Amino acid sequence: MAAVQETVDRVRQIDVDQYRYGFETIIESEKAPKGLSEDTIRFISAKKNEPEWMLEWRLEAYRRWLTMQEPTWARVDYPKIDYQDLYYYAAPKPKKEISSLDEIDPEILKTYEKLGIPLREVEALEGVVRPEGERKVAVDAVFDSVSVATTFQEELKKAGVIFMPISHAIQQHPELVKQYLGSVVPTSDNFFATLNSAVFSDGSFVYVPPGVRCPMELSTYFRINERNTGQFERTLIIADKGSYVSYLEGCTAPQRDENQLHAAVVELVALDDAEIKYSTVQNWYPGNSEGKGGIYNFVTKRGDCRGAHSKISWTQVETGSAITWKYPSCILRGDNSRGEFYSIAISNGYQQVDSGTKMLHLGKNTTSRIISKGIAAGKSQNTYRGLVTAHRKAANARNFTACDSLLIGDKCGAHTVPYIEAKNTSALFEHEATTSKISEDVLFYCVQRGLSQEEAVGLVVNGFVRDVLQQLPMEFAVEAQKLISISLEGSVG
C-alpha cells in the first residue's frame, strides 16, 4: 500500500512541481500599445531615450522585416504567430528615478530571491570578508523589457570592465555600440533577428578592455512576467585584445496557458587573443503536461572570432521552452582561432527542440569542437542541426563533432541533421553521432544496488551529459544538474 501511495504522490508532485519558477509577480507595469508598427518602435525608442541614429537603425530593420517570411525549415510545429497580438514593450512602472538597489520595487527583488538569485550585494554591502578564492558573480537582471539591477558595479569599474544594460550603453558608450551592434548578426540576418533589431528593449552590454581578465563571472537573468508580452533582449559582448570574460545567462517565466514569444539576439566579438566563454541555462516555462502554454524560444546567437588566436566557447543547457529554435554559432575568421559548442538539450512532455550550431572556418589553422547531447522523453521531438564548413582559404581547418541522442520512452523522437562541407584538402573533419536508449542492463545493475528506477535514470543521464556539464562554471553546473533531474521527472515508468 505504502509503495502505491508513494507512486501516486510522486506523480501528483510531478504535475504541480515540475516547473518551479511558474509563479507570477503582481506589479504595476507600463506597456506599449499592442501590436507592431513604426509607432511602436518610436515608442520604445523614446522610452529608452535613444539617440536618433538608434531609432533609424530600428526602423530600417523593421522595414526589412516587413519583407521577410517566417522560416519553416526547422523541425518544429506551432500555430501561426499573430505578431499584431503581442505587446512589444512592458516595464515595471517606475515609481521614481532609481538611484540604488533599495529603491527597486521590493516585489521584483522578491521575485529574484525566489529564483535564488541574490541581486542585493548583501555581503558586499555589509563588508563581510569572503573566504579567499571564492568566486563572485556580477548579475544583471532583466525583468520583461528592462534591466532592473546590475550588481558589483564598483568592482567591475576598477577593472575597467563595462557591464551594463544595453540601453545605458547606447547612451554612455555610443561609439562602441555603433561600431559593434549588428556587426555579427546583421539586421537583415533572419526573420527573428530582424524583428529583434526593430523592437529589442534591453539586454546586457559587456566590454572588456585589452589585456583585462574580467575579475568575476558576469551573469544575466531574464524573466518574462507580463502576459501576452514578447521578450526581445539583445546582448552584445566585446572582448578586446588579450582579454577574457565568462558570461552566464539564465531564463525563467511564469506558467501560463498561452504561448509567449522570446526572440533574442546575442552577439559576441573576440579580438586578437581574446576569449569569451558564454554559458546558458535556459529554463523558460515549457508548457504543461498536455503541451499547453510555454515559451517560443527563437534565438539567434553568434560569435565572431575576429582576431587571431581568439576563442569563443558556447555551453548551453536547454531544458525549458515549448519550442526551441537556436543555433549558437562561431565565425572563425581570425587565424588560429577556436570555436567550441557544448550542449545538453532535454525535451519532455510536448516540447520541440531544434538546436545545434554552425562552425564557419574562414581563417587558417582554425579549430572547432562540437559536443551535443540530446535527450528526448515523453512526447517530445529533439533535433540536432549543425553545419561545419571550411572555406577554400581555411587551410588546416579542424573539426570534431560528436552528437549523441538518448531516447526515453517510445513516443518521442530524436533527429540529427548535420551538414558537413569541405572545400579544402587540408581540412580535417570528423563527425560521429549515435542514438540509443538507456541500456536495460545498466538500469538493472543500478536498481539491483538499491536505487529507484528514477534515480537510476538520473545517474545514467548525468553520466551521458558529463562531458558538457564539465564545461559549465561551477555555480551553474550544480544548478544544471538539478534541472536535468527535474526535467526528466515523470519520464520513466
Next chain:
Amino acid sequence: MDVALVKPTTERATRELFAAARDRLPGSGPVSEARQAAFDDFARRGLPYRRIEEWKYTDLRTLLREIAPLAATPDQAALARAAKAVVARDAKGAYKLVLVDGVFAPQLSDQTPETGVEVRALRNILENNDVAARADLLITTAASDTMISLNTALATDGVVIDVAENLNLSRPLHIVHITTQSSTAAFTRSLLRLANGAHATLIESFVAAEGAAAYQAHDSVVLWIGDGAELQHVRLVEDAHDAANISTAIVTIGAKARFNSLNLTCGAAVSRYQGFIKFGGEGSHADVNGVNLLNGHQHGDTTLVLDHAVPHCSSNEVFRAVLDDQAHSVFQGKIIVQPDAQKTDGKMMTRALLLSDGAEADNKPELEIFADDVTCGHGATVGALDESLLFYLRARGLSEKEAQALLIQAFVGEAVESVADDGLRDVVIEAAERWLAARG
C-alpha cells in the same frame, strides 16, 4: 517566391518537349493519364534547385539548365555503335539486357533461357492493353520527387523482369544503358520483382557509345524483394564526361530478405543517384554502399533514404568519395526509424578524400528516429591522403601516383568489399582501376 521568376521559360520549354514526345510514348488510357498527372507535377515544380532541401547541393537549374529533347529511336547505325560499346563493358557470364537511347534492343541482348525468369520490354507491356497492370508500372508512391515525376511522364522503355519463387538465378542480369546520340535525353524505367525466396544479381551500367556527348540519361528502377529473397545490386555510372545522369532506385524489401547494393559513379559531368529503400517486412538486412570517383569539374550526388518502417531490421551504409581537381561530391544519407520500428540497427559511415584544393565534399548524414529501442549511428570524415602513409610507400620505391593509387584503392575498398561475389567485385574494381589509370 523565385519559383515564379524561373518557371515561365522553363515551363514553356518542357511543355513543348512533352507535346513533341507525346506520340512516341507508349500506352494509352490510364497509362497516358498517369503520364499527364506526373508531367503536370513536374511542370508545376520545375527542375529542383538549391531551395529544395533534398537538392540543396545539386541545383539542377544551374547544373542541368534544361531537359534535352527526347532521343530519336536508334537506327541501324546507332545500334552498330551501341554494339561496340556493349562489347567493351561486358560483365562476364551475365545476361545482357541492352537499352539504346532509351529503347530496349533485343538484337543486342541475351536470351534468358532459365525457366522462372521472365524478361519483357516495358514498351510492349504498356502498348499491349490485354496485359493487366500497366499504369502501376509507372506510378510510384514511394517518394515525391520532381525528377521521378519527369521520368514517369517521359519513360519510353525499360525492362520488366520477374523471377519466380525460390529460384536461384545462376547468372547475373545486366541492364546496359547506352547513349549514342549527343545532346539528347533518354528516359527509362525498369522493374525487377523477386518472388519469395528468389535469389538474383542485378548489374546496371551506364555508358556512352563512341562520340556521344552532352546527353542526359534519366533512369529509374523499381525493385521488389519478396520475403526471404536476396538481391545483389551493382550500379556502374561510367557516362561520358560531359553527360548528365539522373537516376532513382525505389526498393521495397520483404521479411527476412537481403538487399546488397553498391553504386559506383566515375562518369558524367552531373550525376545524381537517389535511392529510396524501404523495409516492408521484419528481420531483413540491407547493405547500401556507394563510391564516387570524380575529377575535372564533375558533380556527383548520392542521396539515400532508408526507411525502417518495421521492427527488427538492420541496415549499413558505407560511402566513399575520392575527389580530384575541381570535383564536387555530395552525400546525403537519411535513416528514418518509424514509431514502431523497435530493435532497429542502422549504421552509416561516409568518408571523403580530397586530392586537390579545388575539390569540395558535402556530407549530410541524417537520422530521424521515432522509436526508442534502437541503435543508430553515423560518422563522417573529410580529409586529405595521409602524408606519412604516402611517405612510407614512396620510401619503398613507389612513385607519387602509384602510392596515391594504392591508398585510394584501399580507401575505396572498404565500400566495395561488401560485394560478396568475387567476379562481380572484380567488375567494380576494374571500373575503379580504369578511373585511376585515366588519372595518369
